[in-house]
Amino acid sequence: MKNRLAGVAAALVAGLVLTACGGGADPLAGDSGGSGASGAAAGPIRIGSANFPENVLLAQIYGQALTARGVGVEVLPPIQSREAYFPGIRDGSIDLVPEYTGVLLQFLEPSAPQKAPDEVYAALQEAMPEGLEVLERSAAENKDAVVVTQAFAQENGLSTIADLAPLCPQIAFGGPPEFQERPDGIPGLEATYGCTFREYVSLDVGGPLTVAALENGDVQAADLFTTDPTIEANGFVALADPRNNFAAQNVVPLIRGEKATDEVRQVLDEISATLTTQELLDLNARLGSETRPNPDVVARQWLQDKGLLE
Amino acid sequence: MTALLDWFADPANWTGGDGVPARLVEHVYYTLLAIVLAGIVAVPVGAAVGHTGRGGFLVVGAANSLRALPTLGLLVLLANAVGIGLLPPLIALVVLAVPPILAGTYAGVQAVDRAVVDAARGMGMSEREILLQVELPNALPLVIGGLRSATLQVISTATIAAFVSLGGLGRYIIDGLSVRNYAEMAAGSILVALLAVAADLALAGLQRGLVSPGLRVRGRAPRRPAPA
Amino acid sequence: MIWGWIPRNVELIVDRTIEHLWLALLPVLLGLVISVPLGWLATRTALARTVLVTVTGLLYTVPSLALIVMLPLVLGTQILDPLNVVVALTIYTVALLVRSVADALDAVPPVVVAAATAMGYPPWRRFLAVELPLAVPVIVAGLRVAAVSNTSLVTVGALVGLGGLGQLFTEGFQRDIPSEILTGIVVVLLLALVLDALLLALGRAVTPWTRAGADAGRAR
Numbered sequence: 001m002k003n004r005l006a007g008v009a010a011a012l013v014a015g016l017v018l019t020a021c022g023g024g025a026d027p028l029a030g031d032s033g034g035s036g037a038s039g040a041a042a043g044p045i046r047i048g049s050a051n052f053p054e055n056v057l058l059a060q061i062y063g064q065a066l067t068a069r070g071v072g073v074e075v076l077p078p079i080q081s082r083e084a085y086f087p088g089i090r091d092g093s094i095d096l097v098p099e100y101t102g103v104l105l106q107f108l109e110p111s112a113p114q115k116a117p118d119e120v121y122a123a124l125q126e127a128m129p130e131g132l133e134v135l136e137r138s139a140a141e142n143k144d145a146v147v148v149t150q151a152f153a154q155e156n157g158l159s160t161i162a163d164l165a166p167l168c169p170q171i172a173f174g175g176p177p178e179f180q181e182r183p184d185g186i187p188g189l190e191a192t193y194g195c196t197f198r199e200y201v202s203l204d205v206g207g208p209l210t211v212a213a214l215e216n217g218d219v220q221a222a223d224l225f226t227t228d229p230t231i232e233a234n235g236f237v238a239l240a241d242p243r244n245n246f247a248a249q250n251v252v253p254l255i256r257g258e259k260a261t262d263e264v265r266q267v268l269d270e271i272s273a274t275l276t277t278q279e280l281l282d283l284n285a286r287l288g289s290e291t292r293p294n295p296d297v298v299a300r301q302w303l304q305d306k307g308l309l310e
Numbered sequence: 311m312t313a314l315l316d317w318f319a320d321p322a323n324w325t326g327g328d329g330v331p332a333r334l335v336e337h338v339y340y341t342l343l344a345i346v347l348a349g350i351v352a353v354p355v356g357a358a359v360g361h362t363g364r365g366g367f368l369v370v371g372a373a374n375s376l377r378a379l380p381t382l383g384l385l386v387l388l389a390n391a392v393g394i395g396l397l398p399p400l401i402a403l404v405v406l407a408v409p410p411i412l413a414g415t416y417a418g419v420q421a422v423d424r425a426v427v428d429a430a431r432g433m434g435m436s437e438r439e440i441l442l443q444v445e446l447p448n449a450l451p452l453v454i455g456g457l458r459s460a461t462l463q464v465i466s467t468a469t470i471a472a473f474v475s476l477g478g479l480g481r482y483i484i485d486g487l488s489v490r491n492y493a494e495m496a497a498g499s500i501l502v503a504l505l506a507v508a509a510d511l512a513l514a515g516l517q518r519g520l521v522s523p524g525l526r527v528r529g530r531a532p533r534r535p536a537p538a
Numbered sequence: 539m540i541w542g543w544i545p546r547n548v549e550l551i552v553d554r555t556i557e558h559l560w561l562a563l564l565p566v567l568l569g570l571v572i573s574v575p576l577g578w579l580a581t582r583t584a585l586a587r588t589v590l591v592t593v594t595g596l597l598y599t600v601p602s603l604a605l606i607v608m609l610p611l612v613l614g615t616q617i618l619d620p621l622n623v624v625v626a627l628t629i630y631t632v633a634l635l636v637r638s639v640a641d642a643l644d645a646v647p648p649v650v651v652a653a654a655t656a657m658g659y660p661p662w663r664r665f666l667a668v669e670l671p672l673a674v675p676v677i678v679a680g681l682r683v684a685a686v687s688n689t690s691l692v693t694v695g696a697l698v699g700l701g702g703l704g705q706l707f708t709e710g711f712q713r714d715i716p717s718e719i720l721t722g723i724v725v726v727l728l729l730a731l732v733l734d735a736l737l738l739a740l741g742r743a744v745t746p747w748t749r750a751g752a753d754a755g756r757a758r
Contacts, residue, residue: 053713079699083490084618177488199327201475202485207712209475212394292543292715294550311611378686378730380693382704383723386711390719466601473697474711483607487617487698496611499604510599 044072045259048085048094051078052205053287053295054142054227054280058098060299062253065267068309081178081205082107089132092256099254101137102247103144106183117141117248124252135265137252138272140280142227144184144246145238146173152220153237160240161193164221168195174213175223177202184246185223192245197221227280229288251275274306313493314500323497328481330501337478337505340468344400345461348407353453356412360419360449361441373413381406381467389474399471406467407460414456418449450520458513465506479505543717551706555725558702561695562688562729565624569631569684570677576632577639578665590636598633602626602694623695630691631684638680642673675748678741682734689730693722703729 045066049059056078063075076094079085086107088094101120105112108127114120121137128134146161158164168189179185180200189195201218203209206225211234214222224231224238231238253268279302286298293301303309317323324330359365381402388398422445430444446453472480482498485491544551580587597605609615609622646669654668696704703722710718742749 051712077699077701077705079618080490081488083488177485181489202481202488203475204712208390208714209394213475216393216395218394287713290540291546292540292713294547314611375727377683378690378727378734380690380704380707380723380726382693382696383707383719383726386707387716387719387723390711390714390716462599462601466603469601469603470694470697473708480603483603484697490617492610492617495607495617499607502604503600503608506599506601506604507596 044074045095045264046074046076046093047096048076048088049078049098050082050085050205051080052207052225054225054284055098057283057287057295057299058251059096060295061271061303062096062098062268064296064299064303065271065308066264068303069263069267071261071264071267081176083178089254089256090129095259096253096255099134099252100142100249101134101252102184102249103182104134104252104254105247110183112183112247115244115247117250120248121250121252131257133255133257133260135253135255135260136269136272137250138275140251140272140275140277141249142225142251142277142280143241143249144179144223145226145231145241146189146221147214147224147231147236147238148221149214150235150237153239158237158239160242161189161195161245162242164239165193165195167220168197170198171220172199172201172218173197173221173223174201174203174210174219176205176210179223188245192243227277227284229281229285233288251280270308274308314496317493317497333477333479333481334501334505337465337468337480337502340396340400340403340471340476340478341461341464341509344403344407344464344468345411345457347400348404348411348460349457351404352408352411352456353415356415356453356456357419357441357446357449359412360416361437361445363420366416366420369412369416373409376406376409379406382470382473385467385471385474394475396476399468399474399476402471403464403467406463410459410463411453411456414459415449415453417456418452419445421452422448451517454513454517454520458510458517461509461513462506465502465509469502539720540715540717543715544721547718551721551725554701554703554705555729558689558692558704558726558729561620561624561692561700561702562627562685562733565627565631565688566681566685568624568628569635570681572628573632573635573639574670576636577643580636580640581643587640590640594633594636597629602630602691603697605629606695606698618699620695620700622698623692623700627688627691631688634684634687635677635680638677639673642676643669645676646672671745674745675741678737678744681741682737685733685737686730689733690726693726 047059047063049055059075059078063073066073079088082103085094085097089097101117101124102115105114105120105124105127108129109123112120112123112127114123117137121134124134146164148158148164152158156163156167173186175185180202181187186197186200201213203213203219203222206223206228210219210222210224211230213219214224214236215234221239224236226238230236251272253272255264255268283298283302286293286301287295300309322329326332356369359369384402384405385399388402392398392401419441426444426448427440430440435443468476468478469480469483472478472484479498479502482501483495486494486496486498576590580590600608605626606622607617609625610617610619613621613625615621650672651664651669654664659668692700692702693704693707695702696708703726706718706722706725710716710722
């Protein structure tokens with residue numbers, strides 16, 4: 001009797017634990033580094049994205065377009081940053097990510113000197129690790145920019161980063177933590193313009209913290225994206241980059257070779273061809289509009305408008 | 311693991327605005343500030359409620375409900391409404407620290423033996439004198455218990471507040487997360503844990519030390535809300 | 539305040555709530571299962587009690603985000619693995635409940651235990667059929683605290699990419715949608731309230747003798 005009870009108890013516990021592990025597959029999804037290399041080209045295409053609205057939107061665009069063509073797709077929740085999701089696409093837990101040529105190239109080859117769109121793209125293709133490839137690049141571009149407030153620009157007569165350089169040691173710069181280490185980030189600004197900031201304040205990826213910090217003067221310059229509608233909305237000034245510190249950053253799908261079937265290539269190439277920088281600006285504006293539509297809604301509408309959903 | 315040890319061994323991590331001493335000082339500063347501000351509000355109110363015995367239900371209710379309030383939500387809501395800087399997280403920290411201190415003070419004053427209070431009253435002490443010279447000293451262990459709870463809550467929330475740009479030890483966790491630098495994250499979490507444990511031990515010692523000789527506080531300390 | 543966001547995103551809110559429930563309750567269940575034997579252990583020897591209470595007390599002191607982040611060191615998981623949050627919350631639950639279970643078991647009147655033994659109950663059966671049921675009210679009180687705390691703490695997991703209502707906070711903040719943040723807070727509070735009430739009712743249902751009126755005394 002005693003043994004039977006103990007046995008039942010043990011079984012219950014074991015059962016619960018196993019349920020936790022097994023049942024964890026679904027509701028606990030949100031994990032990039034988990035299941036490792038998931039089977040062959042047979043499974044659905046797992047689409048990841050970085051944790052900022054435009055990238056989430058692009059992932060939705062890819063996902064919905066592929067689904068409309070009958071390709072199995074699973075859109076994963078957004079993941080912090082490239083440093084966080086890249087291991088995932090290398091080991092197969094992610095299959096497809098919307099990327100930007102310049103930063104991706106520098107991520108793979110920190111000392112890559114290419115700046116112009118075609119050169120960057122060619123170098124990127126060469127730098128691709130085993131099993132990964134980039135498809136056709138889009139004309140649409142979203143670059144980092146050094147942004148200052150209107151007032152600051154006027155006071156100091158700033159229109160390019162070179163103009164800012166002499167002031168750098170007196171000012172604080174704000175941006176995402178990774179900008180401090182990225183080759184075209186702080187190190188790049190130092191090398192290209194001789195700009196060494198007094199202080200670096202870690203904020204977010206072109207999000208509310210960065211905008212707020214810039215507005216209330218916690219930082220005098222910040223890293224924002226060129227397709228971000230808040231630059232114009234807040235009257236900020238994106239300083240020009242005459243010496244090309246920031247390489248071309250065209251939107252491009254990064255995909256695991258095994259998942260890049262002809263069908264998939266066609267769909268994604270079509271999207272890349274249709275996207276332009278102005279389209280990105282409009283899409284971002286729509287995301288940030290009064291009603292705050294969700295990325296999947298904005299994606300669907302765009303795809304429908306462009307006739308990409310049949 | 312070795313990466314973690316390397317992080318601690320790296321002198322760059324011990325100097326400058328992002329160094330351990332600086333971040334530690336920031337974290338302690340936020341904690342002290344919040345506790346003091348919360349205490350200024352909560353101790354008098356708790357004492358008054360405990361002394362008069364009215365409104366105790368509300369006090370206990372507030373302390374218990376607090377457990378359910380998601381601190382990340384509160385922080386983010388305030389940052390969204392007020393902006394960035396010290397003020398929004400500080401408001402959250404104070405809001406979270408008040409209930410435990412309130413509950414502890416109330417419980418402490420409430421728990422003072424009525425006979426003692428009556429004796430004091432019989433001796434001709436005014437209500438105010440009773441409160442300050444009899445009830446509060448007797449209530450100290452439970453008051454400190456409330457402070458202890460509040461301190462843990464604040465240290466914990468201040469860590470999370472790094473997400474809305476606050477300084478302190480939480481920065482290592484949030485910044486490390488962005489660049490996938492696990493060594494930095496782990497180092498930050500260990501430092502925060504050590505700070506929390508140290509603070510708790512110190513206050514526990516204070517709690518014990520403040521029991522007057524000849525006075526033994528019976529019963530358990532009030533249940534602490536979970537550190538968020 | 540874009541109130542319109544709420545009706546437009548009911549499905550999202552519901553999905554997140556379901557994820558959230560699962561993430562909050564699983565640790566409570568696991569914690570309970572682990573705490574009962576540990577709490578029993580704590581009643582056996584003073585040493586066991588001291589060790590268990592000290593260790594759990596220490597763990598309880600560690601701030602949530604810190605604990606979640608430290609677990610990959612111990613468990614060998616990825617940092618973004620949801621398991622970290624589940625384990626962290628289970629640890630908190632155990633830390634809360636071990637004390638409750640130990641106190642509850644200690645509070646069972648020795649007379650009752652003696653009577654059961656005298657009636658011929660073997661130790662295991664006596665534990666399961668007599669002591670544990672009598673300990674239920676206090677354990678349920680601890681469970682309620684654990685469930686409410688966990689419901690709130692799961693949201694911290696959003697910082698490491700975990701699903702659940704916490705995502706309403708991170709997303710709402712990033713996209714400047716205060717109504718999303720507020721919705722998250724309100725739903726978490728409601729969820730906690732409901733779970734608390736359910737557990738209270740469950741506790742009462744499982745211990746009919748505590749509700750029994752004057753009739754109870756008149757046994758056969």
